[in-house]
Amino acid sequence: MELADYIIIGSGCTGAMAAETLCGNGRSVLMIDAGIEGEISTKHNDDFISKRLHDEHQSEFFLGDAFEALREPVHPNIPQQTPQRAFMNAQTDRFLSIQSNNFFPVESLAFGGLGNGWGLGSYTFSDNELRKCNLPVDEMNNAYKTVAERIGISGSVDDDASAYCHNNLFPIQPPIRLNPAAESLYYKYKKKQKQFTQKGIAIGRPSLALLTKDIDGRKAYGYNDTDFYTNEGNSAYRPYITIHKLINQGILDYKKGWLILSFKEEDNVVSIQCLSIHSQEIKHFHARKLILCSGTLGTSRIVMRSLAGFDQLPVICNAYTYMPMIYLPFVGKQHTGKFSSLAQLAMFYDPDNDHSNVAMASVYNYRSLLNFRIMKQMPLNHADGRKFLQLMIPSLFIAGIFHPATYLQGNTIQLKQSSSVTGDTLFTNYTYIDKEEAMISHTEKVYSSAFRKLSCLVLKKMRTITGGSIHYAGTLPFSDTEKPFHISRNGKLYGTSNVYVADGCGFTYLPGKGLTLSLMAYAHMTASKLLRNE
């Protein structure tokens, strides 16, 4: 029987960080993963405009060999999937069976998980937010530093949003250049800054896991505006970068093609039961310690299958609002070749002015996803719509707002036996109570009014179907006292001796901010504590 020191389940952002911490300290680590791979190119590409004007094969690039981009979305919460990212959700309907009327989470079986499509927003939680999440403040702040150093973060150090983005906890690279329309919008904000501050709104440059200077063989961002299709020079951080590095160094053993069903402990050894996603063969792997990094819902499935007792767990998820708008001064302006589809500005609404209840909006320019995706949603005929979009696209901004989330009664996940490949289906329910609903509507109104002050014509407020934020947490809450289906502050799953959880399952609150950096910091912190307590 082969026995690893540690088995890590999952190759997403949290798995990659836990692996780097453990492998870097000389432990033998086996990473087990479904590991479905895609073809995201890291080579140099033409910029978006040149590609559009000169590349004879652009149709295959933008629409896919089999016109995949023109098919109906495979998931209600991934409406704008590009062909290059389709692998992220491949086979999830087969192996991660789910049923709901009102909660449609996005999951992944891909190598690198949902990290392949991460918008790169890297935001620290404030001390107050960390306390609400039940996370240790000092240790998390230290963990943020380590993770930032590993992945490389760019942003501003001294604008109005810096305190909300990273609070200068770690050194960062200069921010990316703004697109012309975003630069103009930001300039407008600067002129009316006082009015915004009085309303509790701060605008600044987002912090992104994106390089603006070369480091460790990764290249600085090239502004080619193909961010949804490629990752040129690996300028954007993706978990595969870490995992490839560890595999190439010969310090990580990676096994793909396995879906983890459950675990069992015997004589200080954890035995993991896995299902082959190719042949449906069952195999067991063994380790001294198991670290679950399968994402909140993936980890919860494994825990519910492995431990008897509870058939229903709580869940929290950020509500998410899209707000497309036209920035009137930029209607009909010509697009430049060098451009970015990544977040241009970060806005923070802090109603209590204490960083405890913040709702954040990321502001994007729309271009490289092409006009046809917007045309599909417009109530106009295609011929006039084409001319209308020619004028509109340079001025089109989309704001994505994350609303903070806490536990609400009745919002649960439940694993029930079914005829699926894994023998079970996750039943989910998620609704908002009146108070929560009122707070979300109020935040939407505040943002809408702020955008109007910046000469934007807000076209719509679209709340995604619940689950659209792709932020899930709280299924196995942190607890200081031993309780079943809870985890200790050092990440140990109560009721087990050697099973740890290093993803968002323990967070008891979800701030209205990007979550990924905090998940990675937590995974690193859990792995570090494990090393200390060995």
Place this chain on the structure above:
Amino acid sequence: MLYLNKRNKTQKRMQNELEHEAVVFARYLGAKEISPSLQLRYYKAVETLPLKLNAKETALLKRITRFSFLLPFIDGGLALINTKHGIRKRLLVMFALMETDTMYADMFLTKDVQPFAIIGFFYKGGVAMLKGLAGACLLKCLRWS
């Protein structure tokens, strides 16, 4: 043998119909010249994607390919009353194919800075909405939708 001949003939006829449809749609969207490769890609896309039309949609398609001046009204009307109509789906496919073709890409990109763009923007939007409303009335009155 007879069966195979018949099947080939049906396929050929379908291809011809789709190529004609491609010409009508591309012209409607503003193309001056229609490349054979665009016609072929449209044929392939319609064959590959779930874009089959029901009897009512087929009848409407026949009318608008014959009287193409009706297209902006019918298309705009459908945009208001039935966004999932088969003809809208096919038009969107042609729109996407032209947008990703070097020959037509320019028609989808914004050109020089236009001083009165904002007026043109609201004017174009307004005219398109009026065509849509007229089309919706037409579709309802003639029970074509």
